Amino acid sequence: MKNSQNITWHHSSVSKKERHDRNGHKSCVLWFTGLSGSGKSTLANAVDYALFHEGYRSFVLDGDNIRHGLNSDLSFRPSDRKENIRRIGEVAKLFVDSGLIVSSAFISPFREDRELVRQMFETGEFVEIFVNCPIEVCENRDPKGLYKKARKGEIPEFTGISSPYEKPNLPEIVIETDNTSIAQSVQIIINYLKDKKIL
Numbered sequence: 001m002k003n004s005q006n007i008t009w010h011h012s013s014v015s016k017k018e019r020h021d022r023n024g025h026k027s028c029v030l031w032f033t034g035l036s037g038s039g040k041s042t043l044a045n046a047v048d049y050a051l052f053h054e055g056y057r058s059f060v061l062d063g064d065n066i067r068h069g070l071n072s073d074l075s076f077r078p079s080d081r082k083e084n085i086r087r088i089g090e091v092a093k094l095f096v097d098s099g100l101i102v103s104s105a106f107i108s109p110f111r112e113d114r115e116l117v118r119q120m121f122e123t124g125e126f127v128e129i130f131v132n133c134p135i136e137v138c139e140n141r142d143p144k145g146l147y148k149k150a151r152k153g154e155i156p157e158f159t160g161i162s163s164p165y166e167k168p169n170l171p172e173i174v175i176e177t178d179n180t181s182i183a184q185s186v187q188i189i190i191n192y193l194k195d196k197k198i199l
């Protein structure tokens with residue numbers, strides 16, 4: 001029996017639209033996906049910084065941080081990565097329902113798992129951003145020394161080396177971080193949000 005069988009959904013007395021009106025902008029999740037070292041955290045934080053300082057309500061959910069707390073029970077085997085992304089999707093949805101612009105930075109290597117998260121949201125709320133960077137460049141950056149360890153066989157199932165990364169088929173935004181500056185990337189994303197009338 002599923003746990004949800006005896007549980008009743010409580011509707012919020014304040015609507016999302018009322019929260020948007022109070023904030024002066026809509027909410028959404030900016031779902032950054034890409035290899036380790038591609039620039040997800042850097043861009044998620046840079047966009048959050050820009051939004052915050054322009055007076056918008058925003059927040060960052062970051063892979064390493066969530067895996068220290070909420071998802072500290074999960075490994076990097078495919079079934080655990082799936083559960084990792086499912087839980088983060090649910091958390092992101094709560095933040096979006098609360099009226100925030102959420103920047104999430106998780107490898108989220110499997111297309112199917114990202115699509116399941118997309119389906120949790122209303123049309124237009126899930127903005128998939130493919131942080132596209134050749135693995136050679138990521139490996140050269142190696143900001144945490146993980147590729148070096150993975151090449152030595154010290155990290156099993158490392159994305160891009162011994163575990164797959166499935167590129168998005170139709171992401172809303174693609175950023176090539178090997179030839180786009182951080183400032184340019186932030187501008188591309190802010191322009192998208194303005195174009196879609198989220199801001």
Ligand SMILES: Nc1ncnc2c1ncn2[C@@H]1O[C@H](COP(=O)(O)OS(=O)(=O)O)[C@@H](OP(=O)(O)O)[C@H]1O
Nearest residue numbers: 036037063076081084106107108109156157158159
């Ligand atoms: N095996 C393996 N493969 C990939 N990454 C690994 C692994 N082990 C540890 N790390 C570190 O964990 C970060 C990725 O966590 P995520 O929650 O984003 O991964 S996933 O979406 O569940 O695939 C990832 O962070 P980023 O480098 O910021 O992507 C790594 O620092």
Ligand SMILES: Nc1ncnc2c1ncn2[C@@H]1O[C@H](COP(=O)(O)OP(=O)(O)O)[C@@H](O)[C@H]1O
Nearest residue numbers: 036037038039040041042141143177180181182
């Ligand atoms: N154009 C760029 N966009 C994003 N990151 C860049 C760029 N150029 C260099 N970098 C560097 O690449 C690294 C990316 O690391 P990080 O943001 O932690 O990636 P991820 O979260 O995808 O693992 C950082 O050290 C960042 O300064």
